[in-house]
Amino acid sequence: MKIFLLIADGLGDRPSEVLKGMTPLEAANKPNLNKMAHEGMVGLIDPIKPGIIPGSDTSHLNYLGYDPMKYYTGRGPFEALGTGLKLEPGDIAFRANFATVDEGFVVRDRRAGRIRKDTDKLAKSLNMEIDGVKVMFKEGTEHRGALVLRGKGLSPEVSENDPHHEGLKVKMVQPLKDEAERTAIILNEFFNRSHEILNSHPVNESRIKSGELPANAILFRGGGIVPDIPKFKELHGFSGGFVAAVALVSGICTLAGLKNYTPAGVTGSLDTNIEAKLTAGLEALKNEDFVIVNVKGTDIAGHDGDPIAKMKFIERIDQAIGKVLINRLDDVLFCFTGDHSTPATVKEHTSDPVPILIYYKGSRADKIENLAESQCRTGTLRIMGSDLMDVLKSHAGKAEKFGA
Ligand code: ZN
Numbered sequence: 513m514k515i516f517l518l519i520a521d522g523l524g525d526r527p528s529e530v531l532k533g534m535t536p537l538e539a540a541n542k543p544n545l546n547k548m549a550h551e552g553m554v555g556l557i558d559p560i561k562p563g564i565i566p567g568s569d570t571s572h573l574n575y576l577g578y579d580p581m582k583y584y585t586g587r588g589p590f591e592a593l594g595t596g597l598k599l600e601p602g603d604i605a606f607r608a609n610f611a612t613v614d615e616g617f618v619v620r621d622r623r624a625g626r627i628r629k630d631t632d633k634l635a636k637s638l639n640m641e642i643d644g645v646k647v648m649f650k651e652g653t654e655h656r657g658a659l660v661l662r663g664k665g666l667s668p669e670v671s672e673n674d675p676h677h678e679g680l681k682v683k684m685v686q687p688l689k690d691e692a693e694r695t696a697i698i699l700n701e702f703f704n705r706s707h708e709i710l711n712s713h714p715v716n717e718s719r720i721k722s723g724e725l726p727a728n729a730i731l732f733r734g735g736g737i738v739p740d741i742p743k744f745k746e747l748h749g750f751s752g753g754f755v756a757a758v759a760l761v762s763g764i765c766t767l768a769g770l771k772n773y774t775p776a777g778v779t780g781s782l783d784t785n786i787e788a789k790l791t792a793g794l795e796a797l798k799n800e801d802f803v804i805v806n807v808k809g810t811d812i813a814g815h816d817g818d819p820i821a822k823m824k825f826i827e828r829i830d831q832a833i834g835k836v837l838i839n840r841l842d843d844v845l846f847c848f849t850g851d852h853s854t855p856a857t858v859k860e861h862t863s864d865p866v867p868i869l870i871y872y873k874g875s876r877a878d879k880i881e882n883l884a885e886s887q888c889r890t891g892t893l894r895i896m897g898s899d900l901m902d903v904l905k906s907h908a909g910k911a912e913k914f915g916a
Pocket residue numbers: 521522567568569811851852
């Protein structure tokens with residue numbers, strides 16, 4: 513059997529008053545998921561382990577079989593993946609901010625007047641080479657961005673230049689270990705050159721004219737090395753693909769060597785074309801034994817604190833499943849879960865375990881009526897994220913007996 517893993521990002525939730533004490537998943541009208549839950553196995557999954565609040569990055573790594581305690585090298589590299597930069601193992605990456613500094617390099621605004629526009633133009637002007645090292649800068653959302661160094665003899669063991677408070681001077685980067693001396697020199701040189709470029713950049717000239725703060729400095733922190741992770745096929749013995757519009761998720765899947773089947777035009781928002789994503793997932797299974805499909809709307813509605821929008825997004829997932837997927841699962845194991853809980857009542861990720869459903873022809877049937885947090889508690893599955901691939905492989909006939 514082939515494996516279709518559908519991740520509704522941030523799926524898990526808590527009861528909401530506007531939903532009469534139900535969770536969005538519980539309240540959603542979802543005949544297709546409920547049918548599969550009745551005929552399949554359900555349960556709860558701790559994405560990392562009990563009590564650990566997962567990020568989307570650490571959780572997706574864990575689900576794919578990569579221990580995040582081993583392979584997660586800090587927010588820098590993974591946020592850089594999230595900007596869509598094509599990273600290579602060994603790259604050194606930092607989280608970065610556009611900021612405003614005065615002539616004495618004292619930080620006036622850590623977010624450059626909450627700049628939102630034209631950061632792509634500013635970012636483009638900051639790609640350079642210093643002492644044989646390729647320096648790349650890519651804008652993220654709002655004032656955020658990613659700074660990446662690529663070259664030989666680099667080390668992430670450096671201090672940051674971000675003083676973290678306004679009114680303080682930008683810090684000189686210091687090596688924290690001997691081997692990082694050259695990296696620190698390059699980063700300080702980057703800060704100086706980028707300040708010069710940004711100071712005279714047309715985007716900033718027009719910002720000053722219209723009374724806005726110029727984005728004339730780059731603050732960076734959270735440096736880490738892009739890990740060299742074994743390929744998915746080496747780890748599991750079969751190839752895989754992915755469908756994901758969110759750059760952070762697609763970056764992790766790419767790093768793992770999964771092939772990209774994401775169709776053009778789909779997004780990581782609430783209005784994405786879910787049918788197109790599921791169809792692309794089925795398409796991927798013509799070539800691959802495994803596909804992971806991520807839909808992000810559930811997480812977005814959770815962060816927005818909007819349980820009704822989250823419920824409606826789950827209903828759209830169910831309709832799409834009914835339309836393009838449910839009748840095409842003859843030789844496919846279908847798994848539906850989330851990478852963590854994002855309760856609309858909390859607006860952030862929590863450590864609450866997440867409902868999980870595994871459905872294939874001939875599986876055990878937990879016979880629950882409604883796929884929801886409360887009913888999943890009574891089901892067969894009680895697993896951790898690191899178990900997920902083993903559980904899926906064993907049920908899909910892709911595992912060998914342990915012992916004689
Ligand atoms: Zn997530």
